[in-house]
Amino acid sequence: MTHQPRKRFGQNFLHDPSVIARIHAAIAAQPGERLVEIGPGQGAITAGLLTAAGALDVIELDRDLIEPLRQRFGSNTLRIHNSDALQFDLRTLVSAGERLRVIGNLPYNISTPLMFHFLDQADSIIDLHLMLQKEVVERIVAAPGNKVYGRLSIMVQSRCQASCLFRIGAGAFTPTPKVESAFLRLRPLQPLPYPIDNPELHFRLVAAAFGQRRKTLRNSLAEFVTPAHFAATEIDPKLRAENLDVESYARLANAVNATELAI
């Protein structure tokens, strides 16, 4: 019986061979590399990954897709995990010192939490190649001054080098989604160029700045940042949220954290 795509699992299956070929070329998997694909679906991307790397782990939530995947690829080289990727600890797949390459045409309804779930395990990851809604990718890779530069840009770029590789029209998928897509590459930065001492405080500070993005930082961050913090970090309090780069948010949050600790 053919599988009816399920909306609740965000199932839009890739069918365009030229797009699939571009995805494989961008990933350029090598024999013996440890790859994990999130949401293999019917195996559109999986087949080429398996040929290139020789073996592969996949994490698929929809129970009804497991047996067809087994029948298509066998289970010697394709290790299938019928699990929720949001709950999956990637570190269980690797031994000490090994790192994974993560690939996924993600269900768009959970793509941002999934991405952060993986970034929390960045020490086990070489890189991530993710298909996401085009607007989300644009926000992730945006630079200061860009109108879509915001929380998501800073939270991802604080931890990764992020690049938009190419866009994909809705017609490449069945059923056709309402949105366009883009293919994103993330490379976790290790060590972090601007380590953040207190991630929770950093998150709140960035959220406060962009929560009132038209105000100057002096006003939007009054709850956290004193004139002394601005002076110590040499950040102009008359700037607005969108003018401050990723490093400056890290320095400002670290300065606030240091004085909170001193109190």
Ligand SMILES: C[S@@+](CC[C@H](N)C(=O)[O-])C[C@H]1O[C@@H](n2cnc3c(N)ncnc32)[C@H](O)[C@@H]1O
């Ligand atoms: C957009 S489809 C992509 C399918 C396939 N990779 C392709 O490109 O044709 C997303 C896939 O993720 C699966 N999925 C949805 N939620 C998931 C979750 N929480 N954990 C793992 N897989 C999930 C869906 O069942 C579906 O197979």
